Amino acid sequence: MLRDDINNAVKEAMKAKDERKLSTLRMVNSTLKNADIEARGQGKPPLADPEILAVLQKMIKQRQEAVELYDKGGRAELAAQEREEIAIISAYLPKQMSEDEVKAAISAAVAETGAAGIKDMGKVIAALKAKYTGQMDFAKASGLVKAALSA
Incomplete structure (x- = not known):
């Protein structure tokens, strides 16, 4: 399970005294715990691997946005x-x-869902998310889906 891999990496980072990795992995664990608490409040079980992947992708996206802002602001060390x-x-x-x-x-x-036009875009994205969560950037993919369905 992904959660176990992260917890083992925390222990390894502690032993190696790798502060950057340790603080980042602790932040990941904290984010996952918050997501678990939120899920429990909605009567759902703790996050499984697909949901954990989505949380990790969201964290990466947040950091990519921060990198852009730091680069624009001339803060190379923070970027x-x-x-x-x-x-x-x-x-x-x-x-x-x-x-x-x-x-x-x-x-x-598109072939699998029988999508014929833009109105079927949701079906195609849902099929992609079911199979490829964590493997593709759905923001970019949605543009490609739109182009494929418009043609």
């Missing part, structure tokens, strides 16, 4: 810190699909 955190968190995500693989997956999902 570098965020990039290190992105690298640490990314290690727990599955390998990202290439653009060609994403396009092939979109074509397959």
Whole structure:
């Protein structure tokens, strides 16, 4: 389970005295605990691996936005810190699909769902999320889906 991998990495970072990795992984654990508490409040079980992957992707996206802002503001040291955190968190995500693989997956999902136009975009995105959570950037994929359905 992904959660166990993260907890083991926390222990290894403590032993190695790797402060950056340790603080980042503790932050990940904290975010996951908060998400578990929120899920429990809605009567749901603790997060499973697919939901954990979604949380990790969200954390990476937040850091990427921060990097852009720090770069614009001339804060190179803070941008570098965020990039290190992105690298640490990314290690727990599955390998990202290439653009060609994403396009092939979109074509397959369009055929699978029988999507005929833009109004079927939700069906295609749902099919992609069911199969490829953590492996593709759905913000970019939605643009590609829209283009495929418009053609």
